[in-house]
Amino acid sequence: MTAQLRNSSYYKLRRGLNTASAHIFMLVFLSYFLIPLIWLLISSTKTNAGLFSTFGFWFGKEFNFFQNLQDLFAYDNGDFALWMRNTAVYAVVAALGSSLIATMAGYAFAQYRFPGRNLLFGIVLASVFVPLTVFAVPLFLMMSKSGLSNSLLAVILPALVNPFGVYLMRVYAEGAISPELIDAARVDGAGEFRIFAAIAFRLLAPGFVTVLLFAFVGAWNNYFLPLLLLSKSDLYLLTVGLAYWNSLTFQPGVAQVLYILVVAGSVVAIVPVMIVFLFLQRYWQEGLNLGSVTG
Amino acid sequence: MSLAKISVPRSPNGEMQTLPTRYPWRRLGRKITPYLFLSPFLIGYIAFMVYPLIYSFNLSLYRKQIIGGVTFVGLANYVNVFQDTNFWEGIRNVLIFGAMQIPVMLGLALTFALILDSKVIHRATIFRLGYFLPFAVPSVVAALMWGYFYGQSFGPITQVAQALGLEPPVFLTFKGIIPSMANISTWQFAGYNMLIIYAALKAIPPELYEAARVDGANDWQIAWGIKIPIVWPAIVLTMIFSVIGTLQLFNEPNVLRVVAPTVVNEHFTPNLYLYFLAFRNARFEYSAAMAFSLALVSAMLASLVLLVTRRER
Numbered sequence: 001m002t003a004q005l006r007n008s009s010y011y012k013l014r015r016g017l018n019t020a021s022a023h024i025f026m027l028v029f030l031s032y033f034l035i036p037l038i039w040l041l042i043s044s045t046k047t048n049a050g051l052f053s054t055f056g057f058w059f060g061k062e063f064n065f066f067q068n069l070q071d072l073f074a075y076d077n078g079d080f081a082l083w084m085r086n087t088a089v090y091a092v093v094a095a096l097g098s099s100l101i102a103t104m105a106g107y108a109f110a111q112y113r114f115p116g117r118n119l120l121f122g123i124v125l126a127s128v129f130v131p132l133t134v135f136a137v138p139l140f141l142m143m144s145k146s147g148l149s150n151s152l153l154a155v156i157l158p159a160l161v162n163p164f165g166v167y168l169m170r171v172y173a174e175g176a177i178s179p180e181l182i183d184a185a186r187v188d189g190a191g192e193f194r195i196f197a198a199i200a201f202r203l204l205a206p207g208f209v210t211v212l213l214f215a216f217v218g219a220w221n222n223y224f225l226p227l228l229l230l231s232k233s234d235l236y237l238l239t240v241g242l243a244y245w246n247s248l249t250f251q252p253g254v255a256q257v258l259y260i261l262v263v264a265g266s267v268v269a270i271v272p273v274m275i276v277f278l279f280l281q282r283y284w285q286e287g288l289n290l291g292s293v294t295g
Numbered sequence: 296m297s298l299a300k301i302s303v304p305r306s307p308n309g310e311m312q313t314l315p316t317r318y319p320w321r322r323l324g325r326k327i328t329p330y331l332f333l334s335p336f337l338i339g340y341i342a343f344m345v346y347p348l349i350y351s352f353n354l355s356l357y358r359k360q361i362i363g364g365v366t367f368v369g370l371a372n373y374v375n376v377f378q379d380t381n382f383w384e385g386i387r388n389v390l391i392f393g394a395m396q397i398p399v400m401l402g403l404a405l406t407f408a409l410i411l412d413s414k415v416i417h418r419a420t421i422f423r424l425g426y427f428l429p430f431a432v433p434s435v436v437a438a439l440m441w442g443y444f445y446g447q448s449f450g451p452i453t454q455v456a457q458a459l460g461l462e463p464p465v466f467l468t469f470k471g472i473i474p475s476m477a478n479i480s481t482w483q484f485a486g487y488n489m490l491i492i493y494a495a496l497k498a499i500p501p502e503l504y505e506a507a508r509v510d511g512a513n514d515w516q517i518a519w520g521i522k523i524p525i526v527w528p529a530i531v532l533t534m535i536f537s538v539i540g541t542l543q544l545f546n547e548p549n550v551l552r553v554v555a556p557t558v559v560n561e562h563f564t565p566n567l568y569l570y571f572l573a574f575r576n577a578r579f580e581y582s583a584a585m586a587f588s589l590a591l592v593s594a595m596l597a598s599l600v601l602l603v604t605r606r607e608r
Contacts, residue, residue: 034425114329127344138350
């Protein structure tokens, strides 16, 4: 009877309508998510005057993109290049370091039974829910008292601690490494660190890359703590610097030319992350799967 | 949904005592090995999470005065925070923001995830990637971009309205500012939350709903009756993270402040207020007390979410 229902033209029509409306719905939202980015890309090809005088969703008379890039990196003795270097150093070091540390910790939680294991893991997991705000004031005071606020270490060091990464790596390690394999390696006489470095780490690689990716994006896009912890403008990150330039544009008559530089700088700031995301999509999709929670 | 469920995944048997030990010294080694693997994380955790918390709590019990220097005042700073109307105004703003933004964002995320999971969409990858792309945009850049988008001078929305002969909508006013910011956050995080829910949906074994389909249940019935209840813990988790994130709202208001300084004042959100108190006025002790008060509000709201969303078993 159901088969009959399924083949009826009524059913086919309804199914076709459902499919069509689902596509329209999804396309409407695809444009919602992409239009602002397309607008930003188009705007970055204009001159500062063109930004105000031409229609936002189409190109201006001149194609000024490369000139804008040149101006961007030349402005104020090349501050933007410094910010970009700072952001790259911070994001790469923080992401690599925190992911490696989280992988070792997650592996330990997954593969060993030791006194304090559940308590420690519970504490680590609980900290995921603590608002970052509570660390702002003490980290600022600690960094300025120790003199670290004059270097990128002020933002790199706290970023090395990634409790959520530990959680993800524990879940991943429990699924990816069979205890028998580790035991076999032990019987063969391999030491614990050799087992981790030579066998386990290879099996953990997809999870590691996922944690790395999200740590990288989190660092690259970070604003609140870097804004507080880095006081000198030559230590700024891209986000802090762009927000600073933006604040200048709205001071009457000060730096109208900065509009187009903020637009071009925004494009430059988002491109690296997008490239990383698109190229490593296999990993982060797998990583989100591993973190999935069902009841 | 119980968070305890996440915290105690079943662990494989990591026992080693039963192994033949040709190397007896390794037995002791193995006892301390897990701690060695954990040590880099634990050292960092103590230095940059535990210690700052203790340091900050201690700080919040003192007050710096022009006369008399630093004195211990007990919980007086907390009493002051509690009576600080600026703080509560900020809390009110972020609560309005959250009440508007979180249901819309998560409702959309769930709808997208269910549609993608039902496999009616062709080229689903394009949608998955396109929806997720804004997550890769720094929230500062997102706020800058939408700030221009909303703007009167060269904002495309104004241009389109003018071209159509309509009155351009005004976004950055007292009434419009919170919905305008809510839109930025929804734009940024709907796709991310979609992927989390989608991952949970994909983890459901198809046998669970194929029987229902054979019995003639349609996609909507399967979604309501089977899929949503199963992924409910994942949805609750996205709610909790959204609530915690909303209370700490800072980047968007701090960027939009520049465009609309009279609308977004210095205590528009609790984090903005804290930032101005601590880093413009050096009132670190009071700011520390405020940060803990905010954490308390955050914990209470997260518990409330857990309580309200608990399913009958």
